[in-house]
Amino acid sequence: MTIPQIDEEVARLLQLKAQLDGDDGKQTFVLKTPKGTRDYNPKQMAIREKVFNTIFNCFKRHGAETIDTPVFELKETLTGKYGEDSKLIYDLKDQGGELLSLRYDLTVPFARYLAMNKITNIKRYHIAKVYRRDNPAMTRGRYREFYQCDFDIAGQYDPMIPDAECLKIVHEILSELELGDFRIKNCENDVRILDGMFAVCGVPDEKFRTVCSTVDKLDKLPWEEVKNEMVKEKGLPEEVADQIGGYVSLQGGMDLVERLLEDPKLSKSSDAVAGLKDIKQLFVYLQLFRITDKVAFDLSLARGLDYYTGVIYEAILTQAGVPQTQDPQNGPGVEEASVSVGSIAGGGRYDGLVGMFDPKGRKVPCVGVSIGIERIFSIMEQKTSAEKVRTTETQVMVASAQKNLLEERLKLTAELWDAGVKAEVMYKKNPKLLSQLQHCEDTGIPLVAILGEQELKDGVVKLRNVTTREELNIPRDSLIEEIKKRTADC
Amino acid sequence: MTIPQIDEEVARLLQLKAQLDGDDGKQTFVLKTPKGTRDYNPKQMAIREKVFNTIFNCFKRHGAETIDTPVFELKETLTGKYGEDSKLIYDLKDQGGELLSLRYDLTVPFARYLAMNKITNIKRYHIAKVYRRDNPAMTRGRYREFYQCDFDIAGQYDPMIPDAECLKIVHEILSELELGDFRIKNCENDVRILDGMFAVCGVPDEKFRTVCSTVDKLDKLPWEEVKNEMVKEKGLPEEVADQIGGYVSLQGGMDLVERLLEDPKLSKSSDAVAGLKDIKQLFVYLQLFRITDKVAFDLSLARGLDYYTGVIYEAILTQAGVPQTQDPQNGPGVEEASVSVGSIAGGGRYDGLVGMFDPKGRKVPCVGVSIGIERIFSIMEQKTSAEKVRTTETQVMVASAQKNLLEERLKLTAELWDAGVKAEVMYKKNPKLLSQLQHCEDTGIPLVAILGEQELKDGVVKLRNVTTREELNIPRDSLIEEIKKRTADC
Structure with missing residues (x-):
């Protein structure tokens, strides 16, 4: 069968279905919002506006412009950007014309915008809704339609300066919102430090990626289980896993970075050394910005998205700002949940993404951060549930x-x-x-x-x-x- | 064939198609936004923010709360609300689970929200994007993705008071934005005045709706062509059409309403008299609000949407705030285009819509107005194209x-x-x-x-x-x- 023949046959069948459907007659009408979505009532909107204003003001304080892009993109614009998560993209029905998908994040549309308009240099923020056909856990602030608040710096600059500003912004916003204590973990994605570490520990080249994705589970699973996966599923010798375990348990500031630069094993990897020197430079700027109290270098940090190419970071709340909710997946009483409510902001450097859109592959180096606003709403809502919140400004x-x-x-x-x-x-x-x-x-x-x-x-x-x-x-x-x-x- | 069999067969065919598609290999990549949509660059965003602030502030000055709803609704929520325009609704692809559609306006989601939460009384605004698979005319500010700024009052109140406030809001916003001179036309939709007028002119009952849709074309076509359609297509005797023509050419304020109440023919229709008395009451409030300078009662006004049940209104700019653009449909040099850039705000009373969602059909009377913000952007953009607009606030x-x-x-x-x-x-x-x-x-x-x-x-x-x-x-x-x-x- 050829594609046009299939199209014709599908159209015929769907028409038949519509006729049969019509015969069914009465609809049972359900009064609800789609799965994984919610309305915001006036009180929630008042809280949302307050949070947005804090974030807006921070972005503007840092001299950012703002742009907006359509809620959907050509399907092919999103293709090949999200790895396995591509299955979570919402497609629009083919009603004739272009094939469209709802945006999955604000980063890919931003890169498309830069390439399309040949912009090599901009500092912009974008606050808008994105869409993921994920399994929603709405009690924990996870939705299928949710806001992202992104701040990105595009342009060819001296290393680590814009990267440090992104961390400063996370620090300012989380401090101002008073959500409780937080920590910002940073690392370099994939390349150099992690790969160098894997190499000196004796992981074969071809297993770097798969071992990396196992390391990524450390924020959800205890080391013993992660190690188990490395040994049993990924086939690493136990002593190799233990060596990795030694590194990924480390967290610290400038002194840790300096110690690792002297580490007899790690210092043998020129990749790792180059990466660590970058991180050291980053910490110099973080010291000038006076935010090292909350920032920790952490070798266990890895981010799933394919497009990160340099520094990555993730902010977590370390104090339980929210009462523990029942989580069907982890069950109640999991210790981890009581000390961390999970990632609340994240980002990193992605120097290759814009080039994927440019016909000549011209690169525009970018670094950015995305604030996980829905979790912040959840926490703020619970904090203010007892208080009376004004929903109008009538004098x-x-x-x-x-x-x-x-x-x-x-x-x-x-x-x-x-x-x-x-x-x-x-x-x-x-x-x-x-x-x-x-x-x-x-x-x-x-x-x-x-x-x-x-x-x-x-x-x-x-x-x-x-x-x-x-x-x-x-x-x-x-x-x-x-x-x-x-x-x-x- | 049964529906499950069809579903199975369609799934099989689509899978086959996906395989064939994959074999095709290379994609030709187009760097663009979807048809009928656009990005907003920082300068456009700065203008947009300014316009939004004017509108926000007006809505807040009138004591409104705000809500937000998801960008998509269950498909069945939108079914049967838009008459012929339903074909313009964007559907999402059936990826398993619920059938979803992008919202077509903010009014139907608002009604769904009221019914779902059993709210009988609220004054709210909602500023968000809506989606229509229309033929875009982007040079004239018509897009497939565009903002609506809606203000609505729901609740059982004394007649015409909230309706008058909606008109006051349009007046305030259009005055503040300084887009040029404007006029707000009002009438009663369908029922009573128009139907009463048709009756006394001798239109048979069964032709009310179809004649009404012909009258609606008066803002685009000269009377001669409209009359032609009435006589040739709709089969009205010429003298009936002429009588209608006599009425629909009338525009005026309180004195026109009073004159029509005395009109020997029209006063014979008790429906028309009741409607005119309502309009008279409305004008009393408009006088107190000191906005009668811009408001005209106009029997030619009719709005396509099915859900209006009472007063309707529409604001048009009467001064050409924008240079005339080439319009492929009307061609250049149409006189009408040089004195009017078309509707810029509209709304009316819809007392039945919430009841369509309530399981017991309980009605919540509503009246509202929607500001056509994209046209306003177009005008503002052209006005400011020469000026330097700051896109950051850096001090x-x-x-x-x-x-x-x-x-x-x-x-x-x-x-x-x-x-x-x-x-x-x-x-x-x-x-x-x-x-x-x-x-x-x-x-x-x-x-x-x-x-x-x-x-x-x-x-x-x-x-x-x-x-x-x-x-x-x-x-x-x-x-x-x-x-x-x-x-x-x-």
């Missing part, structure tokens, strides 16, 4: 105690809007004063402007403080000024 | 004229970041002073903090104003304060 409610004053209320409300005051009015002809005051209590509106026959006659408005219940007559023509003065911090 | 560049001061530059930059100053530094060990200054000129950075051996020794920093080129030594410990003072308006 004043225009109310009346008497009947037949709707028109006066609307007129005053419009005057306030036109003066830039955030004001609400009830959409009822004759609402009860109590229900107007109740609405203020419920939503945190601080002031009520009360109109009555007497106030209208006197050219004043009774301004009530919702918390103290204090009331004061304010001349109509100084009302706006008075409201603005009293709500200057809202 | 100061940390520079040096001498070599080997990278570490000092990084240290000072980190101090500034930690104090909340927006600062940049070049990622080079020894950049030329000229290239550092040039970067400030190019991107609009107002200040440069210059470090040199002498300044370091003296404990000062040379602060340079990029525009005036004035330089002043500032003691290191008052630098942050000085930068904040000088850039207070940035």
